[in-house]
Amino acid sequence: AYDNDPEKCANAWLDDPGSLQKKLSQTNWDEAQFHSDNAGIGGQQVPSFTVHHPDSLGPDVFNNTAPSRPPSRVSTTADDIRYPYRTGPDKQLTLQEQEDQELQYAMNLSTSQTQDQETGVTASDQSYFGPVRHEHHETKNWIMTYSKPTAKEVLLNPEPKDRQRSPGTPAFLKSSPAGHRLSALLTILHSIPASREAFLNREHIKTDYGYHSEWWDGMSIESSWIFDEQDPAATERGDLIYELQRLMAFLSHTERAYGSTEALSNLSSIRCVEGDHIIPHFLQSWKAATTHYDPASPLAHVFTTEGVRTAGDESNKTTKQQTCCLDLYINNEIAFTGQTLYDALDDMLWPLPNPAESGEVYLETVADILVVQVSRQNEAGSGLGIKIPITWYSDRYLQPARKFVKQMLKDKAALKSEITRLDDEKAKLTSFSANGAGGRSFETVNLLDAATSYFEKRASRLDALETAGGNESEATSTEINGHTVLAEELKELSARVTERLRDLDESKAYAMKQLHELSRLFTAPSDNPDQPPFHRYTLRGVCAEHHTVFVQMRSESDSEDEDTNMEKVEWQWWKLEYHSD
Numbered sequence: 001a002y003d004n005d006p007e008k009c010a011n012a013w014l015d016d017p018g019s020l021q022k023k024l025s026q027t028n029w030d031e032a033q034f035h036s037d038n039a040g041i042g043g044q045q046v047p048s049f050t051v052h053h054p055d056s057l058g059p060d061v062f063n064n065t066a067p068s069r070p071p072s073r074v075s076t077t078a079d080d081i082r083y084p085y086r087t088g089p090d091k092q093l094t095l096q097e098q099e100d101q102e103l104q105y106a107m108n109l110s111t112s113q114t115q116d117q118e119t120g121v122t123a124s125d126q127s128y129f130g131p132v133r134h135e136h137h138e139t140k141n142w143i144m145t146y147s148k149p150t151a152k153e154v155l156l157n158p159e160p161k162d163r164q165r166s167p168g169t170p171a172f173l174k175s176s177p178a179g180h181r182l183s184a185l186l187t188i189l190h191s192i193p194a195s196r197e198a199f200l201n202r203e204h205i206k207t208d209y210g211y212h213s214e215w216w217d218g219m220s221i222e223s224s225w226i227f228d229e230q231d232p233a234a235t236e237r238g239d240l241i242y243e244l245q246r247l248m249a250f251l252s253h254t255e256r257a258y259g260s261t262e263a264l265s266n267l268s269s270i271r272c273v274e275g276d277h278i279i280p281h282f283l284q285s286w287k288a289a290t291t292h293y294d295p296a297s298p299l300a301h302v303f304t305t306e307g308v309r310t311a312g313d314e315s316n317k318t319t320k321q322q323t324c325c326l327d328l329y330i331n332n333e334i335a336f337t338g339q340t341l342y343d344a345l346d347d348m349l350w351p352l353p354n355p356a357e358s359g360e361v362y363l364e365t366v367a368d369i370l371v372v373q374v375s376r377q378n379e380a381g382s383g384l385g386i387k388i389p390i391t392w393y394s395d396r397y398l399q400p401a402r403k404f405v406k407q408m409l410k411d412k413a414a415l416k417s418e419i420t421r422l423d424d425e426k427a428k429l430t431s432f433s434a435n436g437a438g439g440r441s442f443e444t445v446n447l448l449d450a451a452t453s454y455f456e457k458r459a460s461r462l463d464a465l466e467t468a469g470g471n472e473s474e475a476t477s478t479e480i481n482g483h484t485v486l487a488e489e490l491k492e493l494s495a496r497v498t499e500r501l502r503d504l505d506e507s508k509a510y511a512m513k514q515l516h517e518l519s520r521l522f523t524a525p526s527d528n529p530d531q532p533p534f535h536r537y538t539l540r541g542v543c544a545e546h547h548t549v550f551v552q553m554r555s556e557s558d559s560e561d562e563d564t565n566m567e568k569v570e571w572q573w574w575k576l577e578y579h580s581d
Helices: 006-015 019-025 031-035 073-082 095-110 182-190 193-200 234-253 275-293 341-349 399-430 444-469 474-518
Strands: 305-310 318-323 326-330 361-365 372-376 391-393 431-433 441-443 536-538 541-545 548-554 571-577
Touching (some): 182 548, 275 372, 326 341
Antiparallel strands (some): 541 548
């Protein structure tokens, strides 16, 4: 009563105390309704319960509403199109007529013959993309195709019980279907405290890193960003740093056996390169992003190596170049000849026989964590073809060692020249071409042995014929003697060639031994502690194939104590493999 207004109710009670009772008595409980039939009382159709007032609407209720928009021209037109044959003010149709008009409407839509509608394109000089506009087209002139292959290999995951990380085992990042080694690199770098701390980048922390239930399997976590028109690359830098922070935290604390780097490799700043180029590009992009936020951060340069080249003329001009990854290419000539990583680096820095003619090249600074990518120039070959030492010293490539390196390179060039001469002489003695360079080639020793055997057999046959005939002649005896002497001379020549080839092999072996001795400059600790080498590096991981990585990690007991003396830490080598078969 009184519209649920307490003030109206109070005023009514003060004015007339009985008015409120009158209001309430209008809605009463009628017990007699329970003792009558459902049709009503006294023949009157009344509700069985009169709890509230009837919901009857007045006759003008719809005429008292607020004015609305006029009828839509589009809806009216569409209705006329759909039912064009309605006549009269009511346009009432029979069921059959409605079905016929529905069918006609559908046919009009399929043939684009609807009323009050135009189809086509406006005049334009640009290329047209849409349905064909002529009755006949040559297939060779009209075709649609993908701009580039969009198929992507999907690696199936094992059962959940097989994806659980076993106690005491390291987590790793599974290989990518693209075939690059970014997953292996991050798995190795996570095991090194300095690189792990650099990637965590604690000075640039995000309050919310987002969430995606399939992020561990390669799905990206979408984050909201405020785009800065003055610095469009800010989003790319932030995505790279935050994704690396997620991966480092995942490898440290996950209960899963492995994760994925697909979200990282699909970032706009990383996916622009493919194959082996992704490693140096990734490290360079991370360095640029880190130095942008904190130029003075020492961890930003943890992968940076700087080389210097001096001009060979009087100007003595120097050129500097920085890199975050050393790319080495092993050619077939030095593959599997006993050479090491030192020799490959020598060939990269000093490729000419006499490097002094083109100036000096040395490393001014070597990265605290040195990333080296070794590849075979002949991709069909198996293995790298060089030995990777467990302990590596960088002293021979630094500026203080230049005078020692000059003499080493001079002696190595002389030995390499001698080895080349020995190889050329051996090649001349080993093979013989019947008609010059383009003719059939024969093994020299085999050819001499065959000729010796021929003349020996010829002499024996003539001697047998002469003895069987009983008529010895001076001409036959001369011929027999000539064949015998010639066979002896050929045999002696074959022996001399064989001995010379053996001498050449021994000389080459001796030269190779001297070459290896020269290559050992500053590769092992000296007996004198005041003499180089001083800068030692330890091998922490190797990626032999993109799905196989060898990584050295601290034992579980040592990893819990970050203050453990690194000299006393117990290290363990792990082989981590991920196969999609």
